[in-house]
Amino acid sequence: MALIVAEAGFAYNAGRGFENLALSGIDMVVEPGGLTLVLGPTGSGKSTLLRLASGLVDATEGSVTVDGEAMSTSARKRLRGRVGLVFQNPESQFFAPTVLEDVAFGPRNFGRPRPEDDGREAMRQVGLDPDEFGGRTPFELSGGEARRAAVAGVLAMSPDYLLLDEPTAGLDARGRAAVRAAIAAARERAGVVIVTHDAGDFLASADRVLVLFCGTSAFSGTPEEMLSAGASLPAGVRLPDVPRAMLMAADRTGTAVAPSLDPLVAARALAAMAGGRR
Amino acid sequence: MADGTTTAGSGIAFEGVSFAYAMDGSRRSALRDVTLTLSPGELLVVVGANGSGKSTLARLCNGLLIATVGSVRVDGLDPADPDRTWDVRSRVAMVFQDPDNQIVGTVVEDDVAFGPENLGVEPKEIRRRVDAALAAVGLVGFDRREPHMLSEGQKQRLAVASALAMEPAYLVMDEPCAMLDPEGRADVLALADVLAHERMHGVLLVTHDLADVAAADRVAVLAGGELTFLGTPDVLLGDEAAVTSAGLEMPPVGLLAASLRGMGFDVPARALTPESIVGALWP
Numbered sequence: 001m002a003l004i005v006a007e008a009g010f011a012y013n014a015g016r017g018f019e020n021l022a023l024s025g026i027d028m029v030v031e032p033g034g035l036t037l038v039l040g041p042t043g044s045g046k047s048t049l050l051r052l053a054s055g056l057v058d059a060t061e062g063s064v065t066v067d068g069e070a071m072s073t074s075a076r077k078r079l080r081g082r083v084g085l086v087f088q089n090p091e092s093q094f095f096a097p098t099v100l101e102d103v104a105f106g107p108r109n110f111g112r113p114r115p116e117d118d119g120r121e122a123m124r125q126v127g128l129d130p131d132e133f134g135g136r137t138p139f140e141l142s143g144g145e146a147r148r149a150a151v152a153g154v155l156a157m158s159p160d161y162l163l164l165d166e167p168t169a170g171l172d173a174r175g176r177a178a179v180r181a182a183i184a185a186a187r188e189r190a191g192v193v194i195v196t197h198d199a200g201d202f203l204a205s206a207d208r209v210l211v212l213f214c215g216t217s218a219f220s221g222t223p224e225e226m227l228s229a230g231a232s233l234p235a236g237v238r239l240p241d242v243p244r245a246m247l248m249a250a251d252r253t254g255t256a257v258a259p260s261l262d263p264l265v266a267a268r269a270l271a272a273m274a275g276g277r278r
Numbered sequence: 279m280a281d282g283t284t285t286a287g288s289g290i291a292f293e294g295v296s297f298a299y300a301m302d303g304s305r306r307s308a309l310r311d312v313t314l315t316l317s318p319g320e321l322l323v324v325v326g327a328n329g330s331g332k333s334t335l336a337r338l339c340n341g342l343l344i345a346t347v348g349s350v351r352v353d354g355l356d357p358a359d360p361d362r363t364w365d366v367r368s369r370v371a372m373v374f375q376d377p378d379n380q381i382v383g384t385v386v387e388d389d390v391a392f393g394p395e396n397l398g399v400e401p402k403e404i405r406r407r408v409d410a411a412l413a414a415v416g417l418v419g420f421d422r423r424e425p426h427m428l429s430e431g432q433k434q435r436l437a438v439a440s441a442l443a444m445e446p447a448y449l450v451m452d453e454p455c456a457m458l459d460p461e462g463r464a465d466v467l468a469l470a471d472v473l474a475h476e477r478m479h480g481v482l483l484v485t486h487d488l489a490d491v492a493a494a495d496r497v498a499v500l501a502g503g504e505l506t507f508l509g510t511p512d513v514l515l516g517d518e519a520a521v522t523s524a525g526l527e528m529p530p531v532g533l534l535a536a537s538l539r540g541m542g543f544d545v546p547a548r549a550l551t552p553e554s555i556v557g558a559l560w561p
Contacts, residue, residue: 143329170457270534271538
C-alpha cells in the first residue's frame, strides 16, 4: 500500500517547440500514516508534483502508481476519491449555500449512500462541529475555519492519500494550529503530502522531506538528515530560522553543532558558543 | 499643493474611528474607536489575527472604505469628501497581497508607467518616474522584462514600483508578504524599511505575522476590531500577554532571542532573524 512516484517528470508542451521541463527524475513514496514534506522555492516544481501525483496531468517520464495501479488522467476517475488534493486557497472554491452541503458535495457526486453523514464525520475530523457550522454559509467563515472546511471537503471522500498545497499560507497562529490538528487527524488513516515553501510548520511532524530545486530533487531524507544537511542545501532553500541561526553561529565560531528546531536547545547551544560574551 | 485647506506632510490621522459593514440589514462592527497616526518617514506595522480589522483599517486610509464614526484625515484632507477622493488617493498608494492581481503591463516599464500615463503626465516625466521607481525597489535594468518571468518577491517589488510612480506620500501594504517564500518576504520587508527610513514615505504595513515587525518604528496590535497595543516592537515582543491575548504567536526565532536574553545576553527583542541574533552575539 503506497502512493509511489518513480523517476517521474513532467514537461509542459511535451514534444512541441515550446517544451518546458517542469519536473524530472522525482522519486517519492508515501505510505498510509506517513507525512512527506515537499519543500522548495517558488517555481521549483512543487505544485507540478502534486498535479502529477493526483492524476491531474500525465507523467511525461517515469510513473505514478496508487496501491499498485497506474495513476493517470484517464485512471483518475477510476481512482477517484483515493487521492485527495487540497489546492492553495481552497476556500476560494466554495460554492454551496451551507458548509455541510459544500463538504458533502464530493461523496454525493461519487454516489456514496450517505453523503451527509460522510460530510459530518469529515467536519468532526477537522474540529468543526457540524451542528454549529454545518448550516452556516461558507463565505462568512474565518480564515482558519474556511481552510479546515475545505480540507473536510476532501476528507469526506475518505482518500487514502491526501495532498495539500501550502495548507497554512495566509493563516494566523490560531488558523495554522487548527489546520495542523486537522492534518494530524487525517493522518490516522491516510498518507499525507504537504507542499510548502515554509518548513517551520510541519518539519517536526514529517517523516520524510523532499527538497525540489529547478524541477529536480535536491534532497531526500528524514527531517533530521535535512537539518544536518543545512548549509549544503541549494540556494533558495532555507532551513527554518532557529536551526539556521545555530549553523550561522557555528560557522562564526568554527564549532560543530547539531541543528535543532527547538528554540531552547538552540539558545543553550548559542550560549555555549558565545561563552563569556554575556 | 497650492491648496489652503491641506497640511502637506502632516500624516494620516485616525481619530476615534469605527467601521461597521452592512450585512443582511444589520451591521457588523469591524473596527472600534481607533485613534492613531502615520507620519512621513515612519514604518508603522499593523499586526492582528484573521478578522481583527486590520484590512479594514488599511482600506480606510485612502477612502476605499469610509469611517462609520470618527474621522480619517490624510494631510488634513477628508477621504469621505467626494471632491477630495482623487487628491487623497494620489497621496496614499495601496499594495495588496497578491502581486499577480495588480500587474497590468506586459513588460515591467509599461506596468510602472500605467499610473502616471492615466494621469496624463508628460512622456519625459513618465520616463523619469519609471526610472526612479525601479531604482527605489531595486529593479534597475528590468525595464523590458516580462512580469510573469519575475520571482514572486520581484513581482511584489514591481507592484510597489508601480505605486511609487504615482509619487504618493504614503504607502499602505496589506499583507504584502503572505504569498511570498522566505526570500521574497525578506526582500519586501527590507524594501518597506528603505521606503520609510531613507525615502521618507509614511509606510503602513499590515500583517498577521509577528516576525514582520522587526524594522517597525511602532507596532499597532488589533484584536477583535480594537487597538490593544501601540508602541515599539521591543516593548511588544517583551510583553507575552499582549502577544497571546491578540491571538498572535511569537515566532520560534523570537523565542530563541528571548531565551538568550533570559541567560543574560544582550540580544534585542526585535532580533527576529538569525542574522540579527548572531550579529548581536558576535558584533
